[in-house]
Amino acid sequence: MDSASELEWELAEGSRLHWVSWDDEYVVFDEGSGNTHLLDFLTAEVLKALEQSRGAVPALIERVAARLDLDPDADLERRIREVVERFREAGLVEPTLS
Amino acid sequence: MKLGELAPRDVADRMKGQGLDLDTGPFVVRIETPITDLVDEIRSLYHDFPADAGGGLVDFHVAVRRPAGPFGVRRWLRRQAIAYLDDIRPFEPLPIHMAVPMLESSINWCAANQTNQYVMIHAAVLERRGSALVLPGITGAGKSTLCASLAYRGWRLLSDEFALIQPADGQIAAWPRPISLKNVSIDLIRGWAPDACIGKSVPNTNKGTIAYVRPPSESVRRAVDRAIPAWVVFPTFEKGAAGRLTPLPKARAFFRLADCSFNYQALGIQGFQTLSRMISACNTFEFRYSSLDDALGLLGALPLPSPRS
Numbered sequence: 001m002d003s004a005s006e007l008e009w010e011l012a013e014g015s016r017l018h019w020v021s022w023d024d025e026y027v028v029f030d031e032g033s034g035n036t037h038l039l040d041f042l043t044a045e046v047l048k049a050l051e052q053s054r055g056a057v058p059a060l061i062e063r064v065a066a067r068l069d070l071d072p073d074a075d076l077e078r079r080i081r082e083v084v085e086r087f088r089e090a091g092l093v094e095p096t097l098s
Numbered sequence: 099m100k101l102g103e104l105a106p107r108d109v110a111d112r113m114k115g116q117g118l119d120l121d122t123g124p125f126v127v128r129i130e131t132p133i134t135d136l137v138d139e140i141r142s143l144y145h146d147f148p149a150d151a152g153g154g155l156v157d158f159h160v161a162v163r164r165p166a167g168p169f170g171v172r173r174w175l176r177r178q179a180i181a182y183l184d185d186i187r188p189f190e191p192l193p194i195h196m197a198v199p200m201l202e203s204s205i206n207w208c209a210a211n212q213t214n215q216y217v218m219i220h221a222a223v224l225e226r227r228g229s230a231l232v233l234p235g236i237t238g239a240g241k242s243t244l245c246a247s248l249a250y251r252g253w254r255l256l257s258d259e260f261a262l263i264q265p266a267d268g269q270i271a272a273w274p275r276p277i278s279l280k281n282v283s284i285d286l287i288r289g290w291a292p293d294a295c296i297g298k299s300v301p302n303t304n305k306g307t308i309a310y311v312r313p314p315s316e317s318v319r320r321a322v323d324r325a326i327p328a329w330v331v332f333p334t335f336e337k338g339a340a341g342r343l344t345p346l347p348k349a350r351a352f353f354r355l356a357d358c359s360f361n362y363q364a365l366g367i368q369g370f371q372t373l374s375r376m377i378s379a380c381n382t383f384e385f386r387y388s389s390l391d392d393a394l395g396l397l398g399a400l401p402l403p404s405p406r407s
Contacts (some may be wrong), residue, residue: 018370018371020352020374020378021349022347022349022352023347023348023349025347025348025349025350026349027349027352027353027374031367034363034366036353036356038349038350038353
């Protein structure tokens with residue numbers, strides 16, 4: 001994973017997240033956009049990681065893998081890239097300008 | 099004084115004049131109409147509600163009138179009714195025999211569009227031993243049929259159409275207005291609850307034939323009593339199906355409840371916090387049924403939520 005060429009991601013400007021979880025599912029309300037999102041366990045961990053601090057996908061993979069005790073393998077990388085793309089489409093995250 | 103205790107002539111005169119104020123629980127509705135058949139139906143359906151001679155604070159002002167056409171031609175060629183909500187006219191004129199559904203829809207429209215002190219869900223709500231059963235549902239899911247059947251067999255009616263959830267404490271306020279039955283449900287409930295007072299059937303509405311059930315007197319008398327939500331059950335009527343309650347994951351229940359809300363989006367964080375607290379405190383199910391006896395038994399045996407479920 002080549003971090004040097006990766007975009008860094010952060011929560012979209014104005015986002016303020018409120019969380020509630022039941023079993024392995026999370027409901028997140030974004031006070032900035034007024035949107036509510038249903039997240040599974042992995043998706044929620046990626047968003048929590050981005051809520052804590054911005055980062056490129058390779059760094060996110062490391063953080064999520066460590067947190068969930070998973071191997072940072074190609075399958076996890078594919079899933080996390082898909083999750084970040086879905087967050088971007090939903091307006092939850094945006095690439096950092098710096 | 100209850101509406102049913104007022105002289106019919108006085109009620110008609112007041113409604114033809116400046117309007118009569120009905121205390122429906124959380125909202126006082128001023129009703130104004132010169133349409134005699136509508137006055138008679140209101141007197142029957144709202145028989146047990148406190149009525150006021152007027153002059154007090156009013157939440158909604160609904161007038162159902164005959165539209166005046168050019169030279170009165172339209173009025174007499176095809177008799178129609180039209181609703182005015184203060185200066186707003188949200189609905190097209192309808193044939194005059196649909197005046198009762200027009201009035202009920204108008205009151206619903208006022209609540210859904212002019213108030214935000216509650217998180218409002220399109221749901222029937224009933225209560226037993228202080229615990230509220232919330233039955234959200236789209237039209238045709240069998241919500242009102244279940245509501246009427248339970249309301250006349252030991253459950254207290256809080257509402258057929260609106261779960262009014264107080265953001266401050268999560269309790270549900272009662273709004274026990276008439277229950278709207280459609281099509282085959284009308285005769286079903288006539289047989290299920292022979293003592294229930296059911297108004298005239300109104301054919302050819304956009305939902306088929308509609309008739310309204312007068313809310314039980316005890317439910318109206320207790321309209322100020324709130325209830326604590328305990329169960330959120332999404333009903334589906336399915337012909338021939340054995341009654342079956344299936345646990346529904348809470349996150350899914352949250353979204354389905356929000357989808358049934360009139361004002362979740364408008365309330366922002368307050369709506370999210372109120373609904374999430376409610377879902378956390380309730381047991382949540384999907385419910386398929388075809389028999390009212392099955393439904394009565396299964397819903398009556400629902401376990402109370404554990405304190406931290």
